């Protein structure tokens with residue numbers, strides 16, 4: 001039995017070495033599959049068109065943290081998302097960077113610098129602002145801890161509202177109260193049926209006037225038209241986005257030239273090739289030994 005890897009050239013070089021050292025079998029690329037029935041795991045971003053030929057398939061492993069890009073899988077095939085320390089710390093770092101940039105008015109100062117304009121605004125201490133994090137999972141909790149260390153007040157919103165040390169937590173039904181005190185709103189939600197389009201007009205209207213948006217979740221969380229309108233009305237002061245809707249953002253899109261917006265091209269994190277391979281090995285061993293599968297996605301919740 002073997003894992004089939006459908007991914008980048010770099011992973012295609014690194015994974016076979018990691019698998020060989022662990023004594024596990026791997027096939028790289030569908031063209032190299034001699035016997036489809038011998039494939040019991042597939043690691044990919046884009047899965048094969050026809051999964052039905054892999055009659056022994058037990059798991060599909062997303063090579064990233066998200067799984068929203070994958071189609072629904074047939075019953076009996078488990079879905080695992082990659083759990084890798086590098087993904088989590090990279091996104092944490094991007095969120096800390098973007099939150100500090102939003103807090104210290106960097107969109108304004110970058111735009112001023114392009115026009116050789118020397119004009120100082122009021123500077124506020126981190127403790128004067130509350131950061132509200134939508135999605136307090138593995139990455140949200142890590143970001144909250146770092147932002148708290150920098151002196152920000154931090155509040156978090158999750159489905160369950162599970163308590164987190166040092167964070168004022170709100171459960172799903174507490175969204176309005178959560179938003180009312182979020183001077184900087186950070187989105188770290190997974191994209192599911194319940195969160196698609198959540199960053200829209202109604203949500204922006206519940207934030208304090210002049211709030212700032214930091215978004216590293218998924219492009220489809222965001223209503224881009226509502227964002228432009230909220231920036232124009234002053235309801236939002238700025239937005240720092242790693243993800244857009246669509247991606248890539250079309251060259252003619254108005255946000256490219258909007259002085260209140262900073263864009264990065266979905267680079268908050270990239271899965272390290274070795275860490276991804278180690279996650280896949282952990283999945284293979286767990287399945288073989290009947291243990292809980294690392295990164296298992298709950299089908300009914302979608303994350």
Ligand code: NDP
Nearest residue numbers: 065066135136137138139158159160189190194217268269
């Ligand atoms: P987790 O699954 O660990 O956490 C998800 C969090 O979202 C949990 O706190 C969960 O609540 C909460 N949540 C889910 N659905 C809802 C809902 N309907 N209402 C309220 N809260 C909800 O995910 P990660 O922290 O690992 O990753 C989060 C996302 O970050 C990924 O899904 C991906 O979209 C994005 N990402 C982006 C990257 C980039 O490069 N831009 C890189 C990596 C990830 P509860 O705690 O109650 O379960």
Ligand code: OXD
Nearest residue numbers: 063064065066269270
């Ligand atoms: C991921 C991503 O989900 O890169 O890992 O967005």
